[in-house]
Amino acid sequence: xxxxxxxxxxxxxxxxxxxxxxxxxxxxxxxxxxxxxxxxxxxxxxxxxxxxxxxxxxxxxxxxxxxxxxxxxxxxxxxxxxxxxxxxxxxxxxxxxxxxxxxxxxxxxxxxxxxxxxxxxxxxxxxxxxxxxxxxxxxxxxxxxxxxxxxxxxxxxxxxxxxxxxxxxxxxxxxxxxxxxxxxxxxxxxxxxxxxxxxxxxxxxxxxxxxxxxxxxxxxxxxxxxxxxxxxxxxxxxxxxxxxxxxxxxxxxxxxxxxxxxxxxxxxxxxxxxxxxxxxxxxxxxxxxxxxxxxxxxxxxxxxxxxxxxxxxxxxxxxxxxxxxxxxxxxxxxxxxxxxxxxxxxxxxxxxxxxxxxxxxxxxxxxxxxxxxxxxxxxxxxxxxxxxxxxxxxxxxxxxxxxxxxxxxxxxxxxxxxxxxxxxxxxxxxxxxxxxxxxxx
Amino acid sequence: xxxxxxxxxxxxxxxxxxxxxxxxxxxxxxxxxxxxxxxxxxxxxxxxxxxxxxxxxxxxxxxxxxxxxxxxxxxxxxxxxxxxxxxxxxxxxxxxxxxxxxxxxxxxxxxxxxxxxxxxxxxxxxxxxxxxxxxxxxxxxxxxxxxxxxxxxxxxxxxxxxxxxxxxxxxxxxxxxxxxxxxxxxxxxxxxxxxxxxxxxxxxxxxxxxxxxxxxxxxxxxxxxxxxxxxxxxxxxxxxxxxxxxxxxxxxxxxxxxxxxxxxxxxxxxxxxxxxxxxxxxxxxxxxxxxxxxxxxxxxxxxxxxxxxxxxxxxxxxxx
Numbered sequence: 001x002x003x004x005x006x007x008x009x010x011x012x013x014x015x016x017x018x019x020x021x022x023x024x025x026x027x028x029x030x031x032x033x034x035x036x037x038x039x040x041x042x043x044x045x046x047x048x049x050x051x052x053x054x055x056x057x058x059x060x061x062x063x064x065x066x067x068x069x070x071x072x073x074x075x076x077x078x079x080x081x082x083x084x085x086x087x088x089x090x091x092x093x094x095x096x097x098x099x100x101x102x103x104x105x106x107x108x109x110x111x112x113x114x115x116x117x118x119x120x121x122x123x124x125x126x127x128x129x130x131x132x133x134x135x136x137x138x139x140x141x142x143x144x145x146x147x148x149x150x151x152x153x154x155x156x157x158x159x160x161x162x163x164x165x166x167x168x169x170x171x172x173x174x175x176x177x178x179x180x181x182x183x184x185x186x187x188x189x190x191x192x193x194x195x196x197x198x199x200x201x202x203x204x205x206x207x208x209x210x211x212x213x214x215x216x217x218x219x220x221x222x223x224x225x226x227x228x229x230x231x232x233x234x235x236x237x238x239x240x241x242x243x244x245x246x247x248x249x250x251x252x253x254x255x256x257x258x259x260x261x262x263x264x265x266x267x268x269x270x271x272x273x274x275x276x277x278x279x280x281x282x283x284x285x286x287x288x289x290x291x292x293x294x295x296x297x298x299x300x301x302x303x304x305x306x307x308x309x310x311x312x313x314x315x316x317x318x319x320x321x322x323x324x325x326x327x328x329x330x331x332x333x334x335x336x337x338x339x340x341x342x343x344x345x346x347x348x349x350x351x352x353x354x355x356x357x358x359x360x361x362x363x364x365x366x367x368x369x370x371x372x373x374x375x376x377x378x379x380x381x382x383x384x385x386x387x388x389x390x391x392x393x394x395x396x397x398x399x400x401x402x403x404x405x406x407x408x409x410x411x412x413x414x415x416x417x418x419x420x421x422x423x424x425x426x427x428x429x430x431x432x433x434x435x436x437x438x439x440x441x
Numbered sequence: 442x443x444x445x446x447x448x449x450x451x452x453x454x455x456x457x458x459x460x461x462x463x464x465x466x467x468x469x470x471x472x473x474x475x476x477x478x479x480x481x482x483x484x485x486x487x488x489x490x491x492x493x494x495x496x497x498x499x500x501x502x503x504x505x506x507x508x509x510x511x512x513x514x515x516x517x518x519x520x521x522x523x524x525x526x527x528x529x530x531x532x533x534x535x536x537x538x539x540x541x542x543x544x545x546x547x548x549x550x551x552x553x554x555x556x557x558x559x560x561x562x563x564x565x566x567x568x569x570x571x572x573x574x575x576x577x578x579x580x581x582x583x584x585x586x587x588x589x590x591x592x593x594x595x596x597x598x599x600x601x602x603x604x605x606x607x608x609x610x611x612x613x614x615x616x617x618x619x620x621x622x623x624x625x626x627x628x629x630x631x632x633x634x635x636x637x638x639x640x641x642x643x644x645x646x647x648x649x650x651x652x653x654x655x656x657x658x659x660x661x662x663x664x665x666x667x668x669x670x671x672x673x674x675x676x677x678x679x680x681x682x683x684x685x686x687x688x689x690x691x692x693x694x695x696x697x698x699x700x701x702x703x704x705x706x707x708x709x710x711x712x713x714x715x716x717x718x719x720x721x722x723x724x725x726x727x728x729x730x731x732x733x734x735x736x737x738x739x740x741x742x743x744x745x746x747x748x749x750x751x752x753x754x755x756x757x758x759x760x761x
Contacts, residue, residue, distance in 0.1 A: 254751040373698030
């Protein structure tokens with residue numbers, strides 16, 4: 001079958017290198033965790049513990065019953081040391097509950113897993129909500145909200161995507177290879193919860209081992225629901241929901257139309273595994289499978305890291321940085337965020353911690369735009385980034401530019417390909433923020 | 442690290458870039474042109490090298506002086522001025538005085554590039570503009586030795602042979618480096634394609650359209666099919682067309698930015714360059730034909746804008 005794709009996009013060099021075959025190992029539990037209680041998509045949850053309390057591993061420590069619908073659990077057993085603002089990866093501060101490790105680890109999944117086929121969709125959604133499972137990509141929407149769409153929206157297709165397509169990132173690939181049966185079961189659970197007709201597991205075509213693993217699992221484990229595998233292209237930014245839908249289901253969702261209204265739900269491999277554990281063993285979301293990699297890490301690999309572990313603790317466990325001047329990035333090297341403060345914790349949406357060596361070409365100064373058109377070819381949204389960049393630079397907002405700025409998904413493919421090293425994506429991003437500021441204010 | 446501080450260097454995304462840079466691209470262009478220049482010198486004499494040096498140095502010096510006078514950042518390291526000078530020199534007939542080569546290089550940079558917008562904003566290709574002006578102002582120096590079309594033996598069904606090709610490629614009837622070193626210019630162009638400095642859209646569309654136009658022009662005048670094909674081939678090799686297709690038409694600043702636009706632009710350039718040959722009043726009309734297309738590039742961009750992903754709803758929303 002031809003790989004599904006979308007127009008535009010870039011093919012960054014394959015740099016999986018040393019950790020391509022690194023299976024997951026558990027990172028040592030840190031002596032302290034700063035667990036964020038505010039998700040990017042929502043308001044802060046209300047702490048249900050007080051400073052000085054002793055908490056069990058996996059105990060509910062903060063909840064928001066309202067619109068945010070967040071549940072936060074203690075990722076390590078111990079004592080609550082502080083509740084307050086801690087550095088966040090966005091650069092500012094965010095409310096966290098700080099726990100210092102003490103006591104023993106209970107271990108989850110010891111009890112006999114239940115038979116999920118007997119559970120009602122409502123019960124499945126309840127368990128996912130109680131476990132605080134959030135979408136492991138993007139804004140970190142609670143998975144329960146995806147599994148319980150608003151009244152009148154019927155989800156037809158679930159896309160489970162294992163497409164990272166950024167250099168150095170191997171966690172999704174490794175999840176697909178190590179837990180194909182679990183991902184398959186998770187997809188079936190999601191199908192049951194949503195009453196959807198089909199689930200498509202989208203995997204980049206270059207991940208042949210992962211594709212084979214999922215296909216084998218599909219052949220070995222018959223079950224309810226239609227689950228298929230779809231190889232997709234190896235292009236970045238395929239992690240974007242609309243683009244993965246285009247690639248996997250050949251459906252273009254028009255700008256301004258909600259994915260849910262179009263009948264689609266997108267879950268990534270890590271989310272599907274977490275929701276399965278939540279439903280079968282009522283295990284809360286307390287750890288994340290992430291890649292710690294890049295040329296600047298001494299011992300790169302794929303690790304399961306407790307949520308709230310500081311970046312500096314993760315890097316120390318991986319034997320530190322090759323060079324203290326390495327640039328540490330949370331997320332992929334193209335779309336990730338530079339880590340300004342090493343105390344920033346791993347959250348439920350962290351996909352990777354990457355350390356890059358050498359100077360950033362982008363910092364060496366931009367040149368004039370030579371209108372080469374590489375950004376136009378790279379833009380997955382069919383925009384003309386060089387024009388938007390120029391408009392943003394001149395602070396010009398005519399209707400077409402405004403529409404382009406709104407449609408931009410901030411994938412930074414334009415900046416990546418620009419031979420003049422212009423920070424096109426960053427300026428378009430800033431223009432959008434300004435516009436929203438102007439509208440909100 | 443131990444005290445929890447990250448390195449001060451904290452840039453925004455993306456944190457890695459494609460390895461191709463502006464300077465690197467220009468370097469590759471120079472490398473791609475070098476064999477053609479060497480072959481030209483071997484076939485046409487060392488004067489070619491003198492002219493090339495004169496044009497390149499004049500281009501670089503005038504760019505530096507202009508930027509200095511305009512109090513702009515000196516950006517010579519991107520190598521674009523050197524490429525402009527080189528392209529001017531490669532299209533000069535053998536025997537052009539070095540002062541004219543130098544004047545061409547300087548004129549291209551000062552008037553056609555910097556004064557009309559500067560790097561990336563110039564509407565016309567600097568090398569092409571300078572060549573056109575030189576042909577107009579100095580017809581004796583520029584056109585004197587340039588006769589390939591007027592002296593080319595008419596290819597008819599009776600005289601089908603490869604003789605004109607041989608004459609072209611050995612400098613018999615050709616006069617510019619671009620022409621005598623046509624095979625090497627083609628190799629240089631392919632090198633640029635392989636190194637992805639240029640995309641295939643413009644040169645392939647250019648050569649396909651030029652070949653097809655020449656073929657049908659000859660067919661229309663009653664030439665037999667095989668003779669028409671041979672003549673079309675002759676026109677592709679003659680007049681430094683490979684240099685135009687791979688090195689001049691692909692100038693990013695003066696060509697469209699969209700892929701369909703590039704194909705349209707390349708095809709129009711190729712067809713126009715051939716069409717003006719029998720009907721043009723000057724011995725070398727290709728620069729003028731391409732300058733016309735340079736002027737149309739913004740229009741081509743307008744009519745070939747990419748469709749926004751899921752754009753229908755956005756357009757509707759805009760209307761409401």
